[in-house]
Amino acid sequence: MAYEKESISVTNLSKIFNTTSGQITALQDISLSIGEGEFFCIVGPSGCGKTTLLRILAGLDSSSGGTISLKPTNIDRPINSMVFQEQSIFPWMTVIDNVSYGLRMRNIPKKERYEIANHYIEMIGLSKFTHAYPSQLSGGMKQRVSVARAFANDPEILLMDEPFGALDEQNRILLQHELLRIWEETRKTTVFITHSIDEALCLGDRIMVMSANPGMVKTIITNDLPRPRKISEIRTSLQYNQLFQSIWLILRDEVTNSKNNSSTEEKKQPQI
């Protein structure tokens, strides 16, 4: 799949953690190029550094070597917004204040930012909870708010770190549907981390498979399942099954490898 413009370019990126028991190479020689408007998924065994990679892209961590460049098309828009894996909406703010948080940080007047936030709250189906506090929401609803907060900020790039990983299956499918729908409308460059091959196939244009210890790019697979996608339909297609199989074969070795090392490695992995 060819993209007119490049949105993210990463060259020979590496990340080394210094711990008391020595150095750990979390990422090594990562190079990739993500096009504008692409939905890019990253799968890999746990501990392969995929979250670290995303945090470096988000500017929350620094790299140890190599270069990354995020190419803004419009300087008025924020470069990236992240949807975190864990519960990350502020418990002390109402849904609308959470969703409009990024806009508030950019000094957009209250009336305007509430209008934008309302639009996204409606999109995620939480209009009834506009002025509710997160303690009144379920886990799935909280994660919806988190997704809406990132979209409302209207960034160049969306970074999503296993946003639906902690949800039950019904909620996960629902949110994947909603994400697909919102994404089809906005076509934002998206980097999406998941441990689920199925999720990557349902959402992504391309899927990068990572290996662990150190985290490296194993392969990048193009997922040309037709869009707009209906999750229930694509799951039964032959193409889906072939892609699933080929990714699984690559991942299987990685997972067994990292499993063999995990008893020692997990303790060494710094908490990030």
Added chain:
Amino acid sequence: MIKQEYSSLFIRILSILSPLSILILWEVMARFHIIDTRLLSSPSLILHAFIPLLLSGELLYNTAVSVQRVIWGFLAGSAPGIVLGIGMGLSPLIRSAFEPMIAATYPIPKLALMPLILLVFGLGETSKIFTIAIGVFYLVVINTMAGVLSIDKIYLDVAQNFGANRKNFYLTVALPGALPMIFAGLKLGMGMALILIVAAELSAAKAGVGWMIWRAYDMFAIEQMFIALITLSLLGYLFSLLLDMLENWVLPWKKQV
């Protein structure tokens, strides 16, 4: 945990009934001379002494004097406590500068400082307010710092990712995130203030609820002593009620769980 299904009415009745039965027991034991009323008085004797004390305005005056001292001391202790506590929570530099000092001086009973405070500030109002302030300060500063430190790191990441500047970082993350712990500190501080007011009014005071207790001791007026004690307990209840109201108003996100 096993959920016990008592009706709320029963629970409400029980919480009124149990103190009431103690009062009745007290009265009965006094009437039958099982206890010495010269030392332990009785509910009816206390009530008898209460009315003139209330009508003469003496009780209200002394209460007002103490309340004033408590409020000033509380404010003088908690305001710097919150400011320094947030600073210590956010900045490792401020923390390492102050924490050892606070940890080392915290265990000193504040009452042990009274003579020094009297020498420095004299016998006037300042010494009493300062004694209360210093007791409140420690509890508030320690809780505030712990509150800021306990804010989940993820919220700091969110603020950074969404481009919060320093001011917004304080206002939208550090302060609201630490407020529940700040209130815990304020409530402990209020309890401490009421403990210290009695001690502070022991020396060189001419009015106040604490002074009433010591005067009652000197005059052997047991009933007045009990009245002052009840007043203190009421004050404590009222202040905690006020703090709860303030907390519900400032922390609307906490009550709706």
